[in-house]
Amino acid sequence: SAVISQKPSRDICQRGTSLTIQCQVDSQVTMMFWYRQQPGQSLTLIATANQGSEATYESGFVIDKFPISRPNLTFSTLTVSNMSPEDSSIYLCSVILGTVNTGELFFGEGSRLTVL
Amino acid sequence: SQKIEQNSEALNIQEGKTATLTCNYTNYSPAYLQWYRQDPGRGPVFLLLIRENEKEKRKERLKVTFDTTLKQSLFHITASQPADSATYLCALVRHGSGNTGKLIFGQGTTLQVKP
Numbered sequence: 001s002a003v004i005s006q007k008p009s010r011d012i013c014q015r016g017t018s019l020t021i022q023c024q025v026d027s028q029v030t031m032m033f034w035y036r037q038q039p040g041q042s043l044t045l046i047a048t049a050n051q052g053s054e055a056t057y058e059s060g061f062v063i064d065k066f067p068i069s070r071p072n073l074t075f076s077t078l079t080v081s082n083m084s085p086e087d088s089s090i091y092l093c094s095v096i097l098g099t100v101n102t103g104e105l106f107f108g109e110g111s112r113l114t115v116l
Numbered sequence: 117s118q119k120i121e122q123n124s125e126a127l128n129i130q131e132g133k134t135a136t137l138t139c140n141y142t143n144y145s146p147a148y149l150q151w152y153r154q155d156p157g158r159g160p161v162f163l164l165l166i167r168e169n170e171k172e173k174r175k176e177r178l179k180v181t182f183d184t185t186l187k188q189s190l191f192h193i194t195a196s197q198p199a200d201s202a203t204y205l206c207a208l209v210r211h212g213s214g215n216t217g218k219l220i221f222g223q224g225t226t227l228q229v230k231p
Binding site: 004031033040041042043044045048058092094096103104105106107108109110112 | 120148150157158159160161162165205207209216217218219220221222223224
């Protein structure tokens with residue numbers, strides 16, 4: 001298994017500001033992902049965080065709004081830029097361990113953002 | 117359109133009974149399907165994975181079935197306990213190595229087990 005730490009765990013932000021969420025894993029991982037869970041909704045994949053290269057974004061998500069960094073195999077950040085109330089969500093970091101694809105995803109506890 | 121649907125109404129059952137949760141999907145061809153548990157304020161926790169060529173998977177009190185003809189998965193918890201109360205999410209992964217880790221989630225069903 002993996003221990004995934006996210007910071008901040010929650011925050012209240014003003015419209016128009018940006019916030020960076022950090023994800024730290026206690027072991028090197030091959031794949032990292034960022035998901036969003038809007039209130040009362042299912043989880044939606046934002047992007048795959050690629051180590052040493054640009055993230056791969058899913059349809060409906062763009063780099064200017066959600067810039068992602070992954071400088072090494074244990075750490076990634078997601079920035080939510082120019083926030084609006086519609087960005088109020090839980091943002092979750094998740095990882096796949098090892099090189100054998102068992103399909104299991106490990107999730108962090110999430111970062112709950114409220115935008116006023 | 118592509119959809120993955122779970123019963124949005126909460127499921128209330130008595131302790132000791134079997135809980136059965138349903139996950140239906142349309143216009144997907146999943147390589148495999150997973151079930152996760154999510155407690156309030158926590159991230160999802162992996163429970164079981166079942167592949168398209170498997171009919172049934174078991175783990176302790178949990179059982180998952182997968183019917184690709186009906187496009188449905190059933191998740192069973194036998195001898196349910198109040199500690200099983202949580203939201204259960206189903207998620208599928210489409211074929212293709214590029215889709216590894218890219219889960220498509222249902223909205224989840226909340227289970228409440230009463231003592």
